[in-house]
Amino acid sequence: MTNQTDFIRATFPVGPLQCNCTIIGDKATGKAIVVDPGGNADIILAKLNELGLKVVALIHTHAHLDHFLASGELKKLTGAPIYLHEEDKFLWDNLEGQCRMFGVPYAPVPDPDYWLKDDEELPCGCGVALHTPGHTPGSMSFYFESHKLLIAGDTLFRRSIGRTDLWGGDFKTIEKSIRERLYVLDEEACVVTGHGPDTTIGEEIRENSIVRG
Structure with a gap:
């Protein structure tokens, strides 16, 4: 378990659609996970080097193109396995095909190495995976309870929610995920969204006009 002083979180936008990529690391072990490497592998690697961390897993909130664009290159360069929910x-x-539809250059990516499961501990040993479908069938959020941090991917945004008009999206499902899996978390928890600024669980319970608590 990573203690408060050793816990590292760095979030920064990457790729053509400015997906928020997050590095979660442990100063004591020097190990890290990278969540949603959506492009700019060079920037991600430079940040890891700056923080003195070695990536041990590439973890995805879901499988839309803007959340994976650096995954293949990072796996090739670091050997870190790729994690995704099987759905x-x-x-x-x-x-x-997704890249072609949005006019984004495609770089081949190998198949995932590991299928994430609901309520399982993440490789860093400091967080848990939550299955929060609706944006996609396999959408995941990652909760670091002792650090009051939630990485929500494209499930929950500041004053908004993920779109449900793409492949496999469903409004009733994402609404249920937000109400039953996310709004029950600590209201002080910082929410790292898939794009744009952070928010908190409490703010969204009170201020989100699409899904209110």
């Missing part, structure tokens, strides 16, 4: 395999299998 998003159909999206992962069509990453090239």
Whole structure:
């Protein structure tokens, strides 16, 4: 378990669609996970080096193109395994088609090495994976309880929620995920969204006009 003083969190936008990539690291062990490496592998690697961390897992909140664009290169350069929820395999299998649809250059990405499961501990040993479907069938959020931090991917945004008009999206499902899995967390928890600024669970319970607490 990573203690408060050794816990590292760095979030920064990457790729053509400015996906928020987050590095979660442990100063004591020098190990880190990278969540949603959505492009700019060079920037991600430079940040890891700056922080003195070695990546041990590439973890994805879901399999839309803007959250994976650096995954193949990072795996090739670091050997870190790729993590994803299995219900998003159909999206992962069509990453090239997604890129073509949005006019984004495609770089081949290998199949995921590990299927994430609901309520399982993350490789860093300081957080847990939460299955929060709705934006996609396999959408995941990652909760670091002792650090009051939630990485929500494209499930929850500041005063908004993830779109449900893409492949496998469903409004009722994402609404249930937010109400039953996210709004029950510590209201002081900082929420790292898939794009744009951070928020908190409490703010969204009170201020989110789409899904109120």
